Amino acid sequence: MDWVNAIIQGILLGGLYALFAAGLSLIFGVMRLVNIAHGDFIVLAAFLGLSITTGLGLPPLATLVIVVPVMAGLGYVLQRGILNQTLGDDLLPPLLVTFGLSVIIQNGLLEVFSADPQKMNAGSLEIASLSVGGGLNIGVLPLLMFGVSVAVIAGLQWIFYHSALGRAFRAVSDKQDIAQLMGLNKSHIFGLAMALSLAVVGIAGVFLGIRTSFDPSIGPGRLIFGFEAVIIGGLGNLWGTLIGGIILGVSQNIGAQINPGWQLLAGHIAFLIVLAVKPRGLFPRID
Amino acid sequence: MPDALLSTRNLEANYGDFQALFGISIDVFPSEVISIIGANGAGKSTLMRSITGLLNNKPEMVIWKGQNVGALRADQIAHLGIGMVPEGRQLFPSLSVEENLVIGGQSGRKGAWELEKVFSLFPILKERRNVPSTALSGGQQQMVAIGRALMSNPDILLFDEISLGLAPIIIKSIYEALPDIIGDGMSAIIVEQDIAKALSVSSRVYCIQEGRISLEGRPDELNREQISAAYFGV
Numbered sequence: 001m002d003w004v005n006a007i008i009q010g011i012l013l014g015g016l017y018a019l020f021a022a023g024l025s026l027i028f029g030v031m032r033l034v035n036i037a038h039g040d041f042i043v044l045a046a047f048l049g050l051s052i053t054t055g056l057g058l059p060p061l062a063t064l065v066i067v068v069p070v071m072a073g074l075g076y077v078l079q080r081g082i083l084n085q086t087l088g089d090d091l092l093p094p095l096l097v098t099f100g101l102s103v104i105i106q107n108g109l110l111e112v113f114s115a116d117p118q119k120m121n122a123g124s125l126e127i128a129s130l131s132v133g134g135g136l137n138i139g140v141l142p143l144l145m146f147g148v149s150v151a152v153i154a155g156l157q158w159i160f161y162h163s164a165l166g167r168a169f170r171a172v173s174d175k176q177d178i179a180q181l182m183g184l185n186k187s188h189i190f191g192l193a194m195a196l197s198l199a200v201v202g203i204a205g206v207f208l209g210i211r212t213s214f215d216p217s218i219g220p221g222r223l224i225f226g227f228e229a230v231i232i233g234g235l236g237n238l239w240g241t242l243i244g245g246i247i248l249g250v251s252q253n254i255g256a257q258i259n260p261g262w263q264l265l266a267g268h269i270a271f272l273i274v275l276a277v278k279p280r281g282l283f284p285r286i287d
Numbered sequence: 288m289p290d291a292l293l294s295t296r297n298l299e300a301n302y303g304d305f306q307a308l309f310g311i312s313i314d315v316f317p318s319e320v321i322s323i324i325g326a327n328g329a330g331k332s333t334l335m336r337s338i339t340g341l342l343n344n345k346p347e348m349v350i351w352k353g354q355n356v357g358a359l360r361a362d363q364i365a366h367l368g369i370g371m372v373p374e375g376r377q378l379f380p381s382l383s384v385e386e387n388l389v390i391g392g393q394s395g396r397k398g399a400w401e402l403e404k405v406f407s408l409f410p411i412l413k414e415r416r417n418v419p420s421t422a423l424s425g426g427q428q429q430m431v432a433i434g435r436a437l438m439s440n441p442d443i444l445l446f447d448e449i450s451l452g453l454a455p456i457i458i459k460s461i462y463e464a465l466p467d468i469i470g471d472g473m474s475a476i477i478v479e480q481d482i483a484k485a486l487s488v489s490s491r492v493y494c495i496q497e498g499r500i501s502l503e504g505r506p507d508e509l510n511r512e513q514i515s516a517a518y519f520g521v
Binding site: 164167168170171173174175177178179180181182183184185186 | 339340341360361362363365366371373377379380381382386389390391393394395435439
């Protein structure tokens with residue numbers, strides 16, 4: 001039964017990893033930008049949520065109504081102000097600049113919040129659970145987060161393939177020059193893509209902050225989980241990313257079940273196996 | 288003579304250290320069709336890229352309805368009403384046929400051209416509206432490229448290498464459709480290597496050779512020797 005439990009908890013954890021990954025996947029798909037600071041933005045969003053709960057007394061989940069728009073606005077400004085200038089034929093400048101941002105965010109958070117681990121307390125919701133029989137219990141909060149993750153993935157998928165914004169994303173991704181000829185301002189479109197990416201990061205950050213303790217240094221680790229989920233699932237496929245997140249989450253929990261020290265190792269091993277067997281991921285879409 | 292709709296004045300263009308255009312000045316008047324001919328590498332496509340804002344210019348080098356627009360970005364130029372059918376069609380492979388057309392109307396310029404009118408001009412596209420644009424034949428792709436440019440209801444349409452890489456029968460049908468396409472007082476610039484085709488539809492012609500205008504005039508004023516001298520530089 002412990003094993004069944006480990007798998008179920010892993011699936012729920014995988015939803016969170018998919019959220020880490022979705023924003024990463026989105027901006028790579030639209031503008032071939034690899035955001036090294038992605039994990040640090042997740043942690044930034046968690047601290048933002050924490051500040052709002054302590055400052056305004058809002059319950060953690062309610063901070064989403066502030067965190068998400070603030071992160072989206074930050075994404076737009078960041079893209080128009082800095083990142084657009086780094087984009088071009090060379091992939092290196094955006095890598096270096098986002099790496100720099102990663103260092104700046106980590107040290108800024110360290111300066112303001114110190115290195116102490118923090119956590120947001122969701123009160124009675126944290127210990128609420130549903131009994132599913134056989135002595136198994138599923139936490140309401142993880143289940144809720146998983147549901148939101150699936151809804152976010154579905155929403156992004158809909159935006160990408162059925163909305164005017166998604167059409168513009170795909171057109172600019174295909175051919176930037178020709179998209180400009182159609183009257184699309186690529187700087188603006190890229191800004192919107194980053195805004196959407198960081199809006200998802202906002203949700204991911206608040207969920208992370210409720211689920212586990214966090215400190216300014218954990219961003220790069222979340223970035224790795226995001227990368228692994230994207231690559232396991234296959235580039236450019238959001239549902240694949242969800243499955244990638246679930247595979248990662250389940251592997252980690254099975255590893256932890258065998259030996260508590262093996263949690264992260266088991267996730268990385270699962271990733272390496274997928275990379276060795278199917279280098280393009282399980283469900284690739286982008287060449 | 289009315290005022291020109293679109294002009295270039297001493298337009299120069301460079302790719303790094305390489306200068307591709309040396310002081311090109313052309314005019315297109317309202318409802319006029321002109322053609323630009325010249326050999327490979329003469330600078331025809333560079334001229335199109337400069338006019339549409341894909342290459343940077345000085346503001347006074349491109350004049351649209353009396354305004355200096357040379358320094359505007361390509362998307363701003365598109366909103367002015369300058370439509371482009373790019374060389375090699377350049378459809379968006381991730382978009383369906385219909386999405387390619389719809390995105391052409393993205394600039395939101397109002398006018399007679401909308402999806403149904405494009406479909407009535409090219410009925411085959413209506414049948415294939417939901418297939419990926421990459422699944423079309425070359426001729427059908429050219430129809431989408433033309434329809435996509437029309438969807439922005441431009442005042443002038445730029446055709447870059449309209450017949451390049453297409454079968455002769457397709458080229459013939461596209462030239463037959465041309466009067467319907469630019470019938471409503473639209474101006475056009477046709478960039479062509481097929482001189483006879485270009486001359487047959489245009490009221491004036493410019494020949495470009497090595498980045499300079501080597502000849503201009505009305506088709507009936509020019510003889511074959513003048514044109515081949517201007518075209519090949521012999």
